[in-house]
Amino acid sequence: MHDHAPDHRPQTLHARIRVEIEARILSGEWPPGHRIPPETELVATYGCSRMTVNKAMSSLAAEGLILRNRRAGTVVARPRIHSAILNIPDIRAKVEERGATYGYLALTDELRPPCCVHLGSEGHHLGRSRFIRSVHSSDALPVMLEDRHIFLDAVPQAERADFRAEPPGTWLVAHVPWTEAEHRIAAIAAEPLMARTLEIAVGAPCLLVERRTWRGTETVTIVRQVFRGDAFDLIARFGPNSER
Amino acid sequence: MHDHAPDHRPQTLHARIRVEIEARILSGEWPPGHRIPPETELVATYGCSRMTVNKAMSSLAAEGLILRNRRAGTVVARPRIHSAILNIPDIRAKVEERGATYGYLALTDELRPPCCVHLGSEGHHLGRSRFIRSVHSSDALPVMLEDRHIFLDAVPQAERADFRAEPPGTWLVAHVPWTEAEHRIAAIAAEPLMARTLEIAVGAPCLLVERRTWRGTETVTIVRQVFRGDAFDLIARFGPNSER
DNA sequence: GATTTAATATTGTATAGATATTAAATCAGA
DNA sequence: TCTGATTTAATATCTATACAATATTAAATC
Numbered sequence: 390m391h392d393h394a395p396d397h398r399p400q401t402l403h404a405r406i407r408v409e410i411e412a413r414i415l416s417g418e419w420p421p422g423h424r425i426p427p428e429t430e431l432v433a434t435y436g437c438s439r440m441t442v443n444k445a446m447s448s449l450a451a452e453g454l455i456l457r458n459r460r461a462g463t464v465v466a467r468p469r470i471h472s473a474i475l476n477i478p479d480i481r482a483k484v485e486e487r488g489a490t491y492g493y494l495a496l497t498d499e500l501r502p503p504c505c506v507h508l509g510s511e512g513h514h515l516g517r518s519r520f521i522r523s524v525h526s527s528d529a530l531p532v533m534l535e536d537r538h539i540f541l542d543a544v545p546q547a548e549r550a551d552f553r554a555e556p557p558g559t560w561l562v563a564h565v566p567w568t569e570a571e572h573r574i575a576a577i578a579a580e581p582l583m584a585r586t587l588e589i590a591v592g593a594p595c596l597l598v599e600r601r602t603w604r605g606t607e608t609v610t611i612v613r614q615v616f617r618g619d620a621f622d623l624i625a626r627f628g629p630n631s632e633r
Numbered sequence: 634m635h636d637h638a639p640d641h642r643p644q645t646l647h648a649r650i651r652v653e654i655e656a657r658i659l660s661g662e663w664p665p666g667h668r669i670p671p672e673t674e675l676v677a678t679y680g681c682s683r684m685t686v687n688k689a690m691s692s693l694a695a696e697g698l699i700l701r702n703r704r705a706g707t708v709v710a711r712p713r714i715h716s717a718i719l720n721i722p723d724i725r726a727k728v729e730e731r732g733a734t735y736g737y738l739a740l741t742d743e744l745r746p747p748c749c750v751h752l753g754s755e756g757h758h759l760g761r762s763r764f765i766r767s768v769h770s771s772d773a774l775p776v777m778l779e780d781r782h783i784f785l786d787a788v789p790q791a792e793r794a795d796f797r798a799e800p801p802g803t804w805l806v807a808h809v810p811w812t813e814a815e816h817r818i819a820a821i822a823a824e825p826l827m828a829r830t831l832e833i834a835v836g837a838p839c840l841l842v843e844r845r846t847w848r849g850t851e852t853v854t855i856v857r858q859v860f861r862g863d864a865f866d867l868i869a870r871f872g873p874n875s876e877r
Numbered sequence: 878g879a880t881t882t883a884a885t886a887t888t889g890t891a892t893a894g895a896t897a898t899t900a901a902a903t904c905a906g907a
Numbered sequence: 908t909c910t911g912a913t914t915t916a917a918t919a920t921c922t923a924t925a926c927a928a929t930a931t932t933a934a935a936t937c
Contacts, residue, residue: 401919401920401921402920402921403920403921427887428887428888429887437921437922438921438922438924439922439923440920440923440924441920441922443888443889443890444920446888447889448695451695457887457889458887458929458930459886459887459888459927459928459929460885460886460887460888460929460930460931460932461886461887461888461929461931462886463888572868573866573867573868574818574840574866574867574868575840575862575867576820576838576839576841576860576862577820577862578837578838578862592836592838593838594820594821594822594836594838594839595838596818596819596820618819618820618821618822618838621819622819623817623818624815624816624817624818645890646890646891671916671917671918672917672918682891682893682894683892683893684891684892685890685891685892687918687919687920688890690918701917702899702917702918703898703900703916703917703918704898704899704900704901704902704918705900705901705917705918706916706917706918707917707918
């Protein structure tokens with residue numbers, strides 16, 4: 390096994406500038422809304438021409454990580470909702486968007502010792518986590534059951550957050566900057582516990598969404614959501630030039 | 634209603650070059666693998682500097698529409714599989730990747746007159762279509778039932794294609810260039826016909842994927858796929874800098 | 878004080894030229 | 908025929924400069 394984190398130092402100058410700024414954004418050092426130094430200043434710090442800085446910044450802008458405006462300058466973009474699939478963490482917004490009343494109830498909320506998870510191929514060691522099991526409802530009809538781990542190494546503030554009123558998903562999108570996510574989506578039959586909680590028959594079809602979210606290399610959260618099959622669809626749109 | 638196709642002529646030179654080349658790719662005039670004139674030649678045809686051409690081409694490359702190599706030149710990329718969700722059209726590849734034997738059987742194959750579809754909000758008028766209902770199996774176990782329309786206005790060659798041996802999804806990815814797609818994913822209970830075809834119990838959970846695919850403004854295909862819930866998952870990965 | 882006008886900072890676009898990097902093509906030598 | 912060195916075509920990067928577009932700020936005017 391010869392993989393010491395393969396030293397992805399970029400070869401070119403504009404790429405170096407790009408990743409340095411990107412790193413500051415992803416690490417949270419430059420949070421959404423933070424103003425990025427103007428090109429002239431970056432030219433001075435990196436000792437290169439403005440075209441080179443411009444190339445780096447343009448590419449970050451093309452990725453949606455920053456917003457640029459003439460005279461107004463450049464700021465870190467706030468994390469946009471990526472695709473409709475990622476909308477699901479914000480089930481509250483989805484429910485309210487339809488004019489229904491959103492409801493949330495935490496059933497379990499506890500700290501868990503470090504554990505190994507086997508989602509995906511190899512088991513990665515993850516630190517302490519806060520575990521929340523909750524039910525989410527639309528107009529008093531329970532539509533989703535959620536088991537969520539939030540890993541405190543990545544998000545230490547989560548230890549003191551109050552999840553009795555605010556759902557952890559909502560709290561996370563407000564408090565944690567840029568993330569990547571991996572999803573597994575499947576159709577399953579409701580097990581007795583799910584069926585009782587979601588008020589459906591045992592064996593009724595449910596949509597299972599398992600999501601693991603990262604910031605950089607650290608795992609932020611792992612969620613397992615079970616939706617009533619008759620109440621929720623996922624919508625996703627892709628294309629070569631989608632959502633740019 | 635004042636929307637005469639809002640004249641999206643680009644304001645800047647590099648944008649103009651970009652969309653002109655993009656148009657040739659999306660229209661199929663330059664199919665996957667086609668070699669694009671080198672920068673020096675484009676400089677001559679557009680009468681601009683090489684940096685300007687380079688900016689246009691770099692942005693197409695960043696979007697994955699073209700592949701560029703020093704000395705080797707620039708070619709149109711072949712439509713890559715976008716995300717694991719879009720992998721599903723290529724169920725054949727998925728099955729064979731696991732070492733299983735892929736099987737395909739067309740149950741219905743007919744031409745249908747122009748129709749209106751109501752997927753999404755408003756009903757768009759779509760022209761004649763070829764309709765194929767088929768079963769896809771893994772090691773002789775039926776795992777997916779597919780109803781597909783291919784719209785002949787967008788893909789006239791589809792009228793003469795032979796779908797007895799080759800699944801229409803496979804044929805499409807090979808013959809139709811860049812597309813966008815919209816998906817709806819849901820969990821449903823197997824209806825009697827599905828249950829009989831997929832050899833499962835009536836009411837068993839199934840994953841439903843409805844996909845509508847476009848090229849430019851024309852609808853290429855609309856598919857409705859029902860997967861055995863116990864046999865298939867979807868995997869999707871997203872992030873600010875995913876799949877670049 | 879409100880409104881218009883001018884100055885200014887910042888990004889966007891474009892040019893011309895220099896050099897570096899890569900990989901295909903060609904050719905020389907064994 | 909194979910191998911290895913050399914040429915060469917193409918993209919990649921970088922610099923320096925100029926001007927354009929635009930939003931903010933400051934000044935001037937009513």
